[in-house]
Amino acid sequence: MNLHPYAETHEVTNQVPPLDGANLYRVDLPLQEWVRRYDGGWAEQRLDTYGALAGGPLMAAGFLANENKPVFKSHDRYGHRIDLVEFHPAYHELMSTAIAHGIPSLPWTDPRAGANVARAGMSYLHSQAEAGSGCPLTMTFASVPALRLQPDVAEKWLPKILATEYDPRNLPIEQKSGATIGMAMTEKQGGTDVRANTTRAYPVGIPGPGQAYELVGHKWFCSAPMCDAFLTLAYTDKGLSCFLLPRHRPDGTRNEFYVQRLKNKLGNWSNASSEVEYRGAFAWMIGEEGRGVPTIIEMVSLTRFDCMVGSSSLMRQALTQAAHHCAYRQVGGRVLAEQPLMQNVLADLALESEAALALTMRMGRALDHLHDEQEDKFARLVTAVGKYWICKRAPAMINEAAECLGGAGYVEDTILPRLYREAPVNSTWEGSGNVQCLDVLRALSKEPGVLDALFTELGDGHGDARLGAFIGKLKASFADTADIQFRARQLTEDVAVALQAKLLLEAGNATVADAFIGSRLGGGGRVYGTLPRGTDAEALLARSTPHLA
Known part of the structure; x- marks a missing residue:
């Protein structure tokens, strides 16, 4: 049968080749x-x-x-x-x-x-x-430091947690080749305010660290309910305490751990998040009784670091997709990546991505050197600073990257909608923005040497007068304690961008550092694509996507 002469209305042209199979390390x-x-x-x-x-x-x-x-x-x-x-x-x-x-x-x-x-x-x-x-x-x-506070429990669980074999079977830990750990902290009535929790823990025999308890209560958010055990919080007579609650009791029977429903979330679709009830669920106390928050913070500090990693990752993939599209797509007979305004946008996104990565990797270095007092105090502060700032920047940055693809960036055939839905997860979970900023103030006011560690890290601005002046204003802002809680977000933001500017300067790429300081410390525009005149956008793009353009 012959096709109607008008069956094919057009030739498909000016479409971007697929990015499938790119080595994401080599292009970065x-x-x-x-x-x-x-x-x-x-x-x-x-x-x-x-x-x-x-x-x-x-x-x-x-x-x-x-x-x-x-x-x-x-x-x-x-x-x-x-x-x-x-x-x-x-x-x-x-x-x-x-x-x-x-x-x-x-x-x-x-x-x-x-x-x-x-x-x-x-x-x-x-x-x-x-x-x-x-x-x-x-x-x-992140469970490892918390579990190490209870060596008898750690001896049994850490070999399976640290194994490099994934074993998703629903079996007692003794029968598994590897284990995963979840966390359940918050309840309906309190959320972040875990002191408002009502879940109770009752000793099965002798009370105290490492001993068996039965928990009665609920958790409004239990992340990854298919895990083999969960770090969780419950009250004893001595206060809020930390427990490891396994999916199976020591005799191999299923624990009294009941999933009520899965959360219907904005994003994070591949992961199960749930509401659960403990109806006499078996658990071991981890760490000192009544010191549950400091114990579980050993875990939370590292999960907050991973929020920095995760948001930086989402931004990077958004940049990769936008840059790849603009390297091929033509508008008005010219490739988008060669057009000045689009170069401004893409270069600005590249700066945001690298600045997030720089602060994240600097935090990683601190974690590798916690025996050093300066690094320990740096990590204490920057965990909250980075978690707040990088995770806050991700949604708007990803939105701008999606816009570079036009309507194509709004449809599920691309990864951009998923990145955008995912972006708010890291700013919300593990303590939302206000929680992080209040933690910054807590670290600075209650832990000696943290403020000094910050300004030791920043130094005099690494020879840049603009950064030096910004650091001077930052010192004055911290010296003025009036209404400091009201200003906590601004202070945290200023710390973040000062650290990012310093790290970029220190790394020695003048093009990157000058563009970042000129746009982030110089009172630039309020949206992406407002880099100052004289910015070498082409060099920034060549650096960020060397194998895509």
């Missing part, structure tokens, strides 16, 4: 440089291998895992309560690959210089392919 010169700068160069081959996985099979798995959300199964077909969450095979592929490559374990199993930086680099690559799986990965990674 800033990542390569910042990893090497902070002692992670020994892991370059590992990062290169993971970059190929992230841009290839894991990217494809990310789309499938989001198209096929986890499903909660409360009962089996015979009516028995099972409380299981079923995942698409693509999700298991993401988890298995990450665990096999050491994303939850590397700094603990190979604690050499640069280990946290290298691990952050791999997580940064992984989250570009799919960020939802990062939730159980980061909680498993």
Whole structure:
């Protein structure tokens, strides 16, 4: 049968070639440089291998895992309560690959210089392919310091937590080759205010650290309910305490841990988040009784660091997509990436991405040197500063990147909508913006030496008069304690951009540092694409996407 002469109305032209299979490490010169700068160069081959996985099979798995959300199964077909969450095979592929490559374990199993930086680099690559799986990965990674506070429990659990084998089977820990850890802290009536929790813990026999308890209560947010155990909070007679609550009791029977429902979230679709109840659930006390918050903060500090990693990762993938599109798409007979206004936008996005990466990797270096007092105090402050600022910057940055693709950036065939939905997760979870800013004030006012550590890090502005003047104003702002809580967000922002400017200057790329300082400290525009005249946008773009243009 002959087609009607008008069946084909047009020829498909001016479309961008697919980016499928790109090695996300090789196209990211800033990542390569910042990893090497902070002692992670020994892991370059590992990062290169993971970059190929992230841009290839894991990217494809990310789309499938989001198209096929986890499903909660409360009962089996015979009516028995099972409380299981079923995942698409693509999700298991993401988890298995990450665990096999050491994303939850590397700094603990190979604690050499640069280990946290290298691990952050791999997580940064992984989250570009799919960020939802990062939730159980980061909680498993971050559980280690808290569990080490209770050596008898750690002896049993850490070998499985640090294993490089993913075992999703719902079995007692003794029968598994690897384990993942979740977290359940907040309740309906309190949210971030965990002191308002009502869950109670009752000793089974002798009370105290490492002993068995039964918990009665609920958790409004339990992340990753398919994990093998959960760090959680409950009250004893001595106050709020920390516990490790396993999916199975020591005799192998299922624990009294009941999933009420999965959260229907804005984004983070591949990951299951849930509401749960403890109806006499077995758990071991971790750390000192009545000191549950300081104990679980050992975990939360690292999950907040991973929020920095995750948001930086989302921004980087958004930049990669925007730059790739604009390198090929023509408007008015000219490639978009060659047009001055688009160059301004893309270069501005590149600056934001690299500044986020720089502060994140500097935090990774601090984690590798916590035995050093300066680094320890730096990490105490910048965990909150970076978590606030980088996670706040991500949604607007990703929105701008999506706009570079026009209408194509708004449809689910691209990754941009998923990145945009994912972006608010890191700013909201693990303590929202106000919580981080109040923590900045708490660290500065209650922990001696933290403010000094900040200004030791900043120095005199690394020879740049603009940064030097900005640091001087920052010192004056902290000296004026009137209405300081009202100003906490502004102070935190100023600390963040001052640190980013200093790190970029110190790294020695004058084009990057000058453009950042000129736009971020110089009272520039309120949206992206307002870099000052004289900025070498072409050089910034060539640096950020050397193999895409």
